[in-house]
Amino acid sequence: MEEGRIHPTAIVETSDLGSNVTIGEFSIVRKGARLGNNVTIHPHVIIEPDVAIGDGTEIFPFTYVGKQPKGAGATSRKLEFAREVRIGRNCCLGPNVVIYRDVHLGDSVLVGDSASIREQSRVGAKTVIGRHVSLSYVSVVGSYTKILDHCTLGGNVTVGDHVFVGTDVHTANDNTFGAEGFKDTMIGPTIEDGAMIGIGALLLPGVVIGKDVVIGSGSLVYKSVKSGMRTMAAGARELPITVVKQE
Secondary structure, eight states, X not given: OOTTOBOTXXXXXXXXXXXXXXXXXXXXXXXXXXXXXXXXXXXXXXXXXXEEEOTTOEEOTTOEEEEOOOOTTOOOSOOOOOSOEEEOTTOEEOTTOEEESSEEEOTTOEEOTTOEEOTTEEEOTTOEEOTTOEEXXXXXXXXXXXXXXXXXEOSSOEEOTTOEEOTTOEEOOXXXXXXXXXXXXXXXXXEOTTOEEOTTOEEOTTOEEOTTOEEOTTOEEOSOBOTTEEEEEEETTEEEEEEEEOO
């Protein structure tokens, strides 16, 4: 794909384009979208109205930015969102990423292949959202944080700065398994600054992982963990947690 060129098969309805913008084959950029300088849009990308993309950002094929949430009558949660999407400078969105409306990404954010970020979510600068990560609605992720591949962070999750979340970590936000419908009390975990979550850990609704806490791989975290502590799975066949002081 030739740099600084709009391919003739692309549909570009906006005139708000910076300098040296590249838009590849069969991509669609709707009216009202804004692309900064040196932005690269690879083939088959869709960018909806009211999406602002910062200078130097690159978006790979088959990514959809600005998807409107649709409940289709199957969800009890009222869908609330603004139309806007803000993608910072020097970000990279891999192939098949879906960014919903009302999402803000800071500068230099990497979003891996096939990740999904739902409405009303915010991601800070220089953070990594790994491949196939699902970041659900009204979730906040800080700066300099890494959420590795195949993680699922349910709605109303808060993750601080300089946090490490290992592969296949999953969170929940409802102890009733949806039996009582959507409630304002459906809150996911809070992971405070500097915490490290090991591979395959499970975090149950409302728990608070304190600052600089280490959660061992395979742990089931069913109650809050104070700052400066470690939790480890008791054994390969046992899920209860043993908490010991950090050395």
